[in-house]
Structure formats: C-alpha cells, structure tokens
Amino acid sequence: MISPERMRPAPVSDEDFTAAQAITAQAKPADGQVHRYALTAELVLGVVTARRRDFTAHRAWMIRGYAVGIGVGTQLFTQPAWLVASGPFTPASRTGTMAAARLIDILVSE
Template identity: 45%
Template sequence: MPFALVALVLLPLFFGVLRLVELAGGPTLMPANPRLNASPVPVIVHIVSAVGYTVVGAFQFSAGLRRRRPGWHRAAGRVLVVLGLAVAFSALWLTLFYPRQPGTGALAYLFRLAFGSGMAAALVLGVTTIRRRDVARHRAWMIRAYALALGAATQVVTLGIGPALFGPSQLTHDLSLGAAWIINLTVAEHLIRRSAHRATVRVGS
C-alpha cells in the first residue's frame, strides 16, 4: 500500500516541485500564475508540507512497519500531524485570502473551505483519540485526513473525465474538483469499515 499511495501522488508532487523551482527564481516550467507569485510563502508552505505529508504518511499505513518499528510510527506521526495541519491551514489561507482561481466558481470555493477544514478536524480528532488509547478511531480519522490530502491526486483524473463527459464549464470544473474529495472519502470509509469487520471476525474467532 505505501508504494501505491506514493505512486498516486507523484504527478501532483511533480507539478508542485516545478512551481517551487519557479518561485525560487528558476525557469518558468508551468503556466504563469500571478496570484501565487505575488505572495509565495503560503504556496511554498503548502507544497513542502504536502510533499512530506503524502510521501512519509503513506508508510504509516504499513502494518508490518508499525509492528516492527512502533517507535518510528509514533515519532513520524507527531511530525505528520504538524505537516498535515500546515497543508490544511495553508490551503484554507490560499482559499480565503488569494484571488479566486480563474475558471472556478463559488462551489469550488465552498468545497475547498469544507474539505480543508475537514482535514484539519480529522487530524485533531486523530490526536485526541490516540491519547485516549482508542486505536481504531485514531486510525479511522487518520485515514480520512490522508484521503482528503490526496484530493489533488484524484483531481488529475476527475478534471479530465468531468469536462470530457459533460463539456467544459465552470460548474463542471467545480464539480470535478469536489468529486475527487468525495471519491477519496468514499474509499476511505470502505477501508475503515473493512478493517473494523476484520477486527470483529478475529475477536469472534
């Protein structure tokens, strides 16, 4: 699973690194985005935090690694909570205080506020549940937070499929953005329920 998750985020991470190169004064390898260049710090925080959170976070879902290196899992988890909150809050900052991205409407704005806030809330709940030694709920909230962080990866697909099926429009673009987060949460809930079912079967047997 960890390597599959890393493979999933490679393309958006690649584009993020290209944007970092541009903001650092390197060549412009992506379409110009003046709204980001005018105030680059939140963008840099968002990209760097997302790289660390999605790549290192993928290995938190390795059951074998958790069993063999529980100390690493706990230490990495503390760092990942900080990185995840930085991803969520920088995303909210970009949504609230940057000019709206061309081609997007009010629906995309609401999606970004809702799912950015949802990621931050999931991380906080993940911390509070593990402090109560509730491992199952801790794992569930962390899966939901990670699923929301992978929104950009799934949007690579939905932003291609949506306009192809329904035609290019602002509404189609916004709905394609939201569909990515909804798909990820649906998969996350399936994994959470499947894990809970397996735990119940093991206890019953």
Template identity: 35%
Template sequence: MTESTPPRRRAGRSGWLAPAGLIALSLVPVAAGAFRVAELSSGAAVTPANARFFDSPVPVVVHVIASSVFLVLGALQFAPALRRRRWHRLAGRIVAPAGLLSALSALWMTLFYAMPAINGPALFVMRLVLGAAMAAAIVVAFAAIRRGDVARHSAWMTRAYAIGLGAGTQVLVFLPWTLVLGAPAQTAHDVLMGAGWAINLVVAEVLIRRRAGRSARLPAPTPSAAPARLS
C-alpha cells in the same frame, strides 16, 4: 510442476498495493507543487495566474512542502508491514504536523488569496469546510492515540488523508470531462472539484468499516492467551 508463491509472501506483496497506488495518485499534486516552488525560487515572470503566489509566497511554499510530506509519508502508513513496526509511530510524528500545516495553509490561501474567476462560491465554501475538517480530523486522531484508542486514531487519520489527497483524485475526475467536453465552466468546475473529495471520503468510509468488521470478527483473547504484564 511450478512452485507457487508462499501465501505470506503474496500477502506481503499485496499489502504494498494500496500505498503504491496512493503515492501514484499523489504524483500530480506533488509535481505541480514542486513546479510552483521552483517558479517562485527562480524568479519566473509574474502573470495574472501566479501573481498571488509572488505577492505572498510563504503560505503556498508551506502548503506544497507540508502536503507533499503528508501525502507520501501518509501513503506508507497504510502498509501493513510498516504499521507493525516502530517506523509507523515515528513517521506519524511527522505526518500529523505536516497534515495540520497543509490544512491550515490551505485555509489561509482560501481566505486571503485572490482566486481565479473559474473558482466559484461553492468551491470557496467546500475548501473552508474541508480544510477545517481535515485539521479537526488530525487533532481528533492525535487525541485518540494519546488515549490508546488505535481504531479511532486510524479512522480519523484515514479521513484526513482522504481530504488531503483530493487534488490527486480531482485530476482523474477532470481528465475524462476535459477530453470529451472541453474545459468546464465555473459550476461544472466546482462540481468536479467536489466530486474528487467526495470519492475519496466514500472510499475512506468503506475502508474504515471494513477494518471495523475485521476487528469485530477477531476472537477475544482468553486469559491464558493474554500476555503477562510486568510489574
């Protein structure tokens, strides 16, 4: 006979699947950002594709560092084992400011960088709307946790993370299109970029509603079961 894995251990392992998947999805944008920073710091040749970064390097460096921190540490915030520990709160004090810097620097680059011709007007509007929405979601989440509203805090941080992870999902969206049909034209490029964000936001809403459903099914604590409050 073979011994089965204890249920608690199996649950612990499965609890790390989501953070591991999110980190894996973050690898492409994090690696691309690291390459961009290395290019700037090494004095690489200036080309039409990277001239805007050399002309104004601070916003892109801030965006790369802040986004990398937000994506990696933010992914770990989805681990149930860490949410039940002080680590979650301490990491949150880094994740939230990093997310704000990521969103605000993205807005700055959208408004002031000369973007490649492949980026159409629809993508410009999406970047403005989603960048502002990501920053607003983090502010709402912060205000919620200050009031002790954990459910609202979790929901809005999940939405902010979904927007921030858009670059990772966009790689998965672009890959099959490019392999089958080749490089997309401007309109298709904008649609595919939008699809990456849309997929993330739909998944985020499903997750939020599942959490709310589980919380609603939990029995309310009885007076005898409620913890005593120290005076």
C-alpha cells in the same frame, strides 16, 4: 446491518467534535477568498483519539484525513474526464469535479 446501540463509547464528545470542526486552516490568496480545509479537523480528532489511547478510532480519523488530502490527486482523473466529455470548465463544473474527487476518496476510505 447498523445497530441502534453503540458498540463502544464515542471517541470524542459531541462538544469536542463540534469544536474540532470549527478549526480551520485559512489561506487568503490574491483573490481575497477564504479557503477552509476539512483536513485540519480530521488530524485534530486523530491526535485527540491517540492521546486517549483509542488507536482504532485514531486509525479511522487518520484514514479519513488522508482521504481528504489525497482528493487533489484524484482530481487528475475527474477533471480530464470532464474536459473530454464536456469541454471547458465553468465555475460549477470545476466545483463538481473537485467534489467528485473528494467523494471518491471518502467512499474508498470508509
């Protein structure tokens, strides 16, 4: 059951959370496309909460960051399953299998 009242204060302010979400690690590969990584925000929030000595929130943010990072390994299961079931990748199916891997890891971490 989800309570309408907060059990404890937020680990970071709304402004800090929004600012952390805007932080990205950008890589520009040969195709010129910019890639953004959600892992950066989770790690920043993990450090912020640890510095505030809120180790429960720190643990939660670090687990979330790990879940985002490990999604690449989970793709080793989602992509071969797609290839067996449907054949070669299209851009949409590749995106779908990557999203499925991330979703699996995020659901397990939460």
